Amino acid sequence: MNAKQLKKIHIWIRAIIQLLYFIFIPSVYTAAFAGVKYIFTQIGAGEKVALTSFVTVLIVVCVYTAVFGRFFCGFACAFGSLGDGVNALYRLICKKMKKKPVQIPDRIADRLVYLKYMILAIIVFMCYGGVYSKAQGTSPWDVFSMIHAGNFKLNGYLIGLVILVLLIVGMCLEERFFCRNFCPMGAVFSLVPVLPIFALHRDCIPKCSACSRKCPANIGLPTDGSWKVEGDCFQCQKCIDTCPKKNIHCGVKKIRGNEIWFTILRALILLGLCIWLGV
Secondary structure (H helix, E strand, O other): OOHHHHHHHHHHHHHHHHHHHHHHOOOHHHHHHHHHHHHHHHHHHOOOOOOOHHHHHHHHHHHHHHHHOOHHHHHHOHHHHHHHHHHHHHHHHHHHOOOOOOOOOHHHHHHHOOHHHHHHHHHHHHHHOOOHHHHOOOOHHHHHHHHHOOOOOOOOOHHHHHHHHHHHHHHHHOOOHHHHHOOHHHHHHHHOOOOOOOOEEEOOOOOOOHHHHHOOOOOOOOEOOOOOOOOOOOOOOHHHHHOOOOOEEEOOHHHOOOHHHHHHHHHHHHHHHHHHHOO
């Protein structure tokens, strides 16, 4: 099997996994972030933080992320999959029209990545202050969830709808626009310490930047022997197929060449956890 055929298989497997999670388990993101909001709401109210179903989902997903990296973001998040689909469709339209896709300049994109931490902080403080409930109708995720469920009665969700439309426009202009810049759960994941065991590494010449140019998060991979792991890596694994020398691999080198099966294994483990959690 040559590199081109292997790349196609990677693309199809990722697309199938994303589609299945998008259709059948879109609520993992909502459940996990509900755990964050619940914790700070309880702390702000001076109440005991109980191990609710939302907190359990949050803990399990964060532990999974610490072990396997942000596989959830790259393969299972419904909003991330929406962004990939929108961006791919936009680029396809531009290709058919023989026009160059409009992109957000790098100097602006590199500054926007800090917005997700600001959004997370604002939500946390609102929950802590007990006023988050007053912001109902402003969440683009709530609007997306309602539309995904076939509920188009969006009365009172005008602000959230406008923000969702703006995010979709941003998804056209930048790959993983929401994930990089606005996702509060992504901010949580980026702060989670990731074990280097299953994180992506490279053992190539640092001067080559093919993987960095292809990376939706615009980050560089750590070299072998380095314990540094980028928390912003979505684990989309596009860098694996981009490297001309096939020098990008999982921290466990024995998996090299078997990334497809390891990807399926991680998807099945996450699916089993979701079924066990009832989300």
